[in-house]
Amino acid sequence: MPSRSTDGANHVTETVAAIVAAHRAGTMTPAQTVARSYQRIREHNDPAIFISLRDENEALVEAGRLTDPTLPLYGVPVAVKDNIDVKGLPTTAACPAFSYMPAQDSTAVTRLRAAGAIIIGKTNLDQFATGLVGVRSPYGIPKNPVRGDLVPGGSSSGSAVAVSAGLVPLSLGTDTAGSGRVPAMLNNIVGLKPSLGLISNAGLVPACRTLDCISVFSLTVDDALAALAVMAGPDEADPFSRNRPLASLATFPAKLKLGIPKSGQLIFFGDREAEKAYGEACKRWQSLGADLVEFDLEPFYETARLLYEGPWVAERYLVIRDLLASSPDAIHPVTREITIGGARLTAADTFSALYRLQALRRVTERTFAQCDAIVLPTAPTVYSTADVLANPIELNSRLGTYTNFVNLLDLCGLALPAAMRPDGAPFGITLLAPAGRDAELAGIGRVFHADTGLAIGAKALPQPPLAAVPAQAGADEITVAVVGAHLSGMALNHELTTLAARLLEEAVTAPDYRLYALDTTPPKPGMLRIEPDAGHAIKLELWAMSPAAFGKFVAAIPPPLSIGTIRLADGRQAKGFIVEPAAINGAKDISDYGGWRAFIAEKAKA
Template sequence: MAETIADLVAEHRAGTTTPAETVARSYARIRERNDPSIFISLRDEAEAIAEAQALSGKDAAALPLYGIPVAIKDNIDVAGLPTTAACPAFAFQPARDATVVAKLRAAGAIVIGKTNLDQFATGLVGVRSPYGVPKNAMRDDLVPGGSSSGSAVAVSAGLVPLSLGTDTAGSGRVPAMLNNIVGLKPSLGLISTAGVLPACRTLDCVSIFALTVDDAAIALQALAGYDEADAYSRKLPLSAPGPLAAPLRLGVPRADQLQFFGDAQSERDYQAALQRFVALGCTPVEFDLAPFDETAKLLYDGPWVAERYLVIRELLKSNPDAVHPVTRGIIEAGAHVTGADTFAALYRLQALRQRSARVFESIDAMLLPTAPTAYTVAELAADPVTLNSRLGVYTNFVNLLDLCGLAVPSTIRDDGIPFGVTLLAPAGHDARLASLGRLFHADTQLTMGASGLPQPPLAAIEPQLGADEIALVVVGAHLSGMALNGELQALNARLLRVTETAPDYQLYALPGSVPPKPGMLRVEAGSGAAIKVEVWALSQAAFGRFVAAIPRPLSIGSVRLADGSLAKGFLVEPIAVTGALDISHYGGWRAFIAATV
């Protein structure tokens, strides 16, 4: 039987395995694992199997998660199961599913149960729970990572192929690294948080754990979408992973700014990961990590801890001993935050956002260790606050700066400790990170989670236009890596494919254009040259803004591609090529530039 979402859905649709059999397998594996600290509550097995059997009456092709068992972090509401946030005294019975759970069911997924977490989603270690400590799937003595500990372990151990966590300070990324799985932290507002118990409501997001990047991307497509029930929901672009514009600029901190807290092996592993990205075609670009470090310190040293206090202040007043002592010590500090403190921090954050935004003008994505090192449960017990803080040095700033992230396994050390890296980009670039992360993860040839099973062959991507997108044929300075490509990147455009036109065009170097640009002129069919081009996808709104800014003598018309299809693309007015150099024999602008440098 298959292990990944993609393969399981294919088997379910083909009828070689049924959703009911897959659900039953999950329950059997939970019993075999025999770790009562992974799940806080489980659905009745017969009820879950009956729900899986009922899928047979639905259109399987329309259900992207057809028959997939899913585990849900226990700060996300599931009708019929209590929401505890790992605090029995706080537990309540939700009246309905959280929006994200309703979307899971609508996509054909079957909820298995609610998973353990650092109490009130406060922590990156996974040990602050009265329900016990889930055993790390890779090495029993390691912390499982938090706060989404149970969700990460459930996927790594093969109990379910998909689980949901939340991520405010790194809770969807740190446990992914420590359990050798993929952790997708989407752009804020991309997945609804209606029905999710807040940690910091202004910063929270639902995260996704899966065995492969492609599986995480499948889930994201099913779960994303604007939700009026969530005041922080946003209408953000989202596309499936696709080809990458090359060369992709990968931001890397200065060597003296990286912290590994004495773990020389993690430092070597990070450098090895960077070299793997270089071999995949990325260009390293050094940047200043200082504003990101300063932002990270704001999360717990600043007023945002008051948001955590707001959620449980009544419990702290009435029954403080019900809260884990470490968690209580962190959250009680929020009671003393003043309005002046809050505004001072907001002003500082805005300045740091401006500085960090400038960094992303020169890079396409940022590469960081997911965590600087790993700790055992025993080590953490000796110094719970300091070691927890160390695990968040590369994660705490992400939501404050409105970034999306993808944590990907990188290597497994000889001592069995996993190491991983995280790709970061501004909100709305989730597909770009998935496109790069899937190539990297496949290239590592790591086994999936703790299963010891190889990754499936990387599926070929057939890029498709989204319902709100328009294809644009680019021929010159807007090609990937060329002078004006940043204009497309700024509009969240994505590369669909590299191809060439039908032999119906001539290409000219336009005199006096700054930066240098070509003009492509349509001639009689078959009497010209085939010109190498790129096809990009833009939202309709972005396409309109882009076209409005195009200067004469260039214009947008219909361009015939080699496969006979038509797409909107750059053309030039015939009068503009009078006296211009005909460069058609080069076959494209990139070849001409290379030959003239």
């Protein structure tokens, strides 16, 4: 069946959401979409984007084996920055002498695959993720597809270019000092920098281990959040992982307060077009109903200076000190110059900087007590590749003006396209908020991006219509997940409706469960949680009810069922039915059906 989307006028299957919808509807198959990505890579013909590509036939076979259309990333091609492990492909960190073959996928890639994504290759980067320019790699410089003379941005250069150029709809980058945000601006795409610890870093080559995070590039905010949702979650393999459940996407708030710097504090290095574009972006926020509140940016600037002038450079040095000692010429000269300074720092320097950082955190917390988020330029200006090669350290540093402080202050961020300048360069803004507010940023950022009416990526694709935000439980309600006889139209659904519960949505669990047919009257299933990603995704429904109704409902649940916490495929959690392990002895395993309705329907045919 031919794809309905070509490089002509009809771009209906370019975003993650559209691709998944087309696969579920049968108008495209995962294998066709994967083949399309490989064909586009050949036609685009920029060998500096990917460091290694997976064998196309192998990827097509994996795509053909997908059988569960409910998977949230069903058949979506994904590119992965080459400092993140993908089994079967070398991890180089853009340094051939450092290259190794990982024995297993990183946790993030494992979760993407479990959600139906197809990994197609490893992308280029500033060596050892040190840089914001995308020119510090022995594998070449990816050409910026928006304006060819500009740097592609780094360090996640290949990942950002691959999405902007339409080669893949989704890619992974990393972000320690802005590497998931600056390339997003320079390529006119979305860059989501999650809260630290939200995505496991197991299988990531560290840059600054205490500050690193895996980031997401996509064409829309909704696509980025969908990817974040399947990767989010604690991981015992990463000691820096946090158990911080991702909230549901929220609607645009009626009273939104956004912080903007005091007059005269922003720096644009003489770029009047960037300064004008930021002012227009602020006016757009006001037109959307936001109240702009001024705050003092100076403590954020001081925090940013700590990153490369303080002891965190020693973390970068730790990663490559053996290589520096044995083969210094194998390291890019600029990367070598930056990281070697980490060897000179003392323990006293480290503690002095930590004390100052803690003081700055307290000061900046007061900013966020006055507003929901702050909005800054993603970068103060743009630079050509020629300019950066001539002045590599200073111009790189300038690009990090509004990004270097973010992880030191434990903030989450969302980089958004804001304008196309008259000179053809893209301009973007970044929303920043305290850790844990990732979904809140997405809820307001998606509305801003849609309101710009900007084409997405480098191919001048129209933005898709903004999808409605799913219904949610109110502040005084509890969300309950039901998997069996309490489903709509089933034998015990009346137990919900008589308590005035209301149906929110159909959903699916993470692939962490097994479903068993229990010997009960009326028939019911029992859902048992097993090891992460080792089970099946089970269809269910989410209902909302008052706390009083929830108490009555739970009190009436007979053994061997009980209420536990259910992990959903999109990273959310809800209270729901689980079964006592002892009760599954002799029970039929019906996990392959993917849900109670499918099992009952098949049983009715027999």
